Amino acid sequence: MKEHFKIEDGHLLIGGVDTVKLAEKYGTPLYVTDEKRIRERARKFKRAFPSAELLYAAKANWNISILRIMAEEGFGADVFSDGELYAALLAGIQKEKILFNGNSKSPRELKMALEADVKISIDSEDELITLAEMADKEIEVSFRVNPNISVKTHPKIATGLRESKFGIPAEEATSIYEKAIRLDNIRPIGIHCHIGSQILDISPYRETIERMMDLVAKLTEIGIDIKFVDVGGGLGISYSGEKERRPSDLASLILPIFERRCEEIGIKPILVLEPGRYLVADSTILLTRVNAVKKAYKNFVAVDAGFNIFIRPAMYEAYHEIAIANKMNEEAEETYTVVGPICETGDILGRDRKLPKVKRGDLLAIFDTGAYGFSMSSQYNGRPRPAEILVNDGSDEVIRYGEEYSDLIVKMNLPARLM
Ligand SMILES: *Cc1c(COP(=O)(O)O)cnc(C)c1O
Numbered sequence: 001m002k003e004h005f006k007i008e009d010g011h012l013l014i015g016g017v018d019t020v021k022l023a024e025k026y027g028t029p030l031y032v033t034d035e036k037r038i039r040e041r042a043r044k045f046k047r048a049f050p051s052a053e054l055l056y057a058a059k060a061n062w063n064i065s066i067l068r069i070m071a072e073e074g075f076g077a078d079v080f081s082d083g084e085l086y087a088a089l090l091a092g093i094q095k096e097k098i099l100f101n102g103n104s105k106s107p108r109e110l111k112m113a114l115e116a117d118v119k120i121s122i123d124s125e126d127e128l129i130t131l132a133e134m135a136d137k138e139i140e141v142s143f144r145v146n147p148n149i150s151v152k153t154h155p156k157i158a159t160g161l162r163e164s165k166f167g168i169p170a171e172e173a174t175s176i177y178e179k180a181i182r183l184d185n186i187r188p189i190g191i192h193c194h195i196g197s198q199i200l201d202i203s204p205y206r207e208t209i210e211r212m213m214d215l216v217a218k219l220t221e222i223g224i225d226i227k228f229v230d231v232g233g234g235l236g237i238s239y240s241g242e243k244e245r246r247p248s249d250l251a252s253l254i255l256p257i258f259e260r261r262c263e264e265i266g267i268k269p270i271l272v273l274e275p276g277r278y279l280v281a282d283s284t285i286l287l288t289r290v291n292a293v294k295k296a297y298k299n300f301v302a303v304d305a306g307f308n309i310f311i312r313p314a315m316y317e318a319y320h321e322i323a324i325a326n327k328m329n330e331e332a333e334e335t336y337t338v339v340g341p342i343c344e345t346g347d348i349l350g351r352d353r354k355l356p357k358v359k360r361g362d363l364l365a366i367f368d369t370g371a372y373g374f375s376m377s378s379q380y381n382g383r384p385r386p387a388e389i390l391v392n393d394g395s396d397e398v399i400r401y402g403e404e405y406s407d408l409i410v411k412m413n414l415p416a417r418l419m
Helices: 019-026 035-048 064-072 082-090 107-116 125-134 170-182 204-221 247-265 277-283 312-316 405-409
Strands: 005-008 011-014 030-034 053-057 076-079 098-100 119-122 139-146 186-192 228-230 270-273 284-295 299-303 322-324 334-339 348-355 363-366 387-392 395-400
Touching (some): 011 019, 019 030, 019 284, 019 363, 019 395, 030 035, 030 277, 030 395, 035 064, 035 247, 035 277, 035 387, 064 082, 064 395, 076 082, 082 098, 082 107, 119 125, 119 186, 125 139, 125 170, 125 186, 139 170, 170 186, 186 204, 204 228, 204 247, 247 270, 312 348, 322 348
Parallel strands (some): 053 076, 053 270, 139 186, 186 228
Antiparallel strands (some): 005 011, 030 284, 284 299, 322 363, 334 348
């Protein structure tokens, strides 16, 4: 178990707070995040890349308190939608440190990005044209290129392959920059890529930075002044005891190449990284109550959290460690499959897990749910979304209230003729 967890009287503690008490106080399901852990991970990244610009990938977890913590730690933000931009600005992330990404930005989103005066990473020629038509002053942009890099991760989160929907193919990169400089209100100053997520074998970053710098060399030759090189995010975490690579490992891989190539080309751009998962994933647990234990085809443990609030196992076949938060000192003795309450066979949170004897009313903790957890939640099956709690050195505060039934229907409308 990682340092922000402890066991006392058989109970799991996070950030010095008893999870059993949290579940009693706030109800379940419940997301609980340890603030200190996020700050530690953020600082590790900062120390590894002291002169890089670090943009937190907001989509991993864009609760406004989390964004605020990132702002306090000196992070900017990589936002992928108008809503994420709205939240990042509200959290006090400086506009100079916001990059608006996205493979299908709407005119409304582009207008918002222009008004907010944040940098935009352009994903297609059509987007370049839309933007040039809209901008009423010179704007600084980068282009997202697809470096055609294969990484060992789940296919749904590999984003840098030739067949992926993201970015401009590397072969076409120079020609789109050439088109951009011919437009008088567009000034390309950056180049951007993102090869995928949950990357534990970091070796593909070597080829990524090499290919990016090949492009930077070509762009410099045609007179483009590249001020930043953004290699995206993707550093993975250990979900099931895999060896985790540290930001410093990533730095030792990337920085020497980046610095050597910059010197060869004779330029001094800033390196940009966009970590998401690495910063927030292991800060958070999802607490969920056991409604029933049922011996059927398998030993099923039916809990009150389903894939509507935590979709990673169903969507990516992701493995997340599960423990009985009120029986931390008991020996594992039976094999259980933990399932949620959603009316779908695929609503499985953990398959064939060895756990101490599970009883109705027990409290389960699902670990490493801070990234792509709440941020991917929905109200499917008419389930109000749960609260989020921030713990810090023994204190606990609400950072999002649990939804009420009224939140399920607040935007619905009953036309008068149906009344
Ligand atoms: C999702 C995403 C990230 C963050 O990825 P992580 O695996 O969470 O680090 C960074 N940049 C872009 C463009 C993304 O889409």
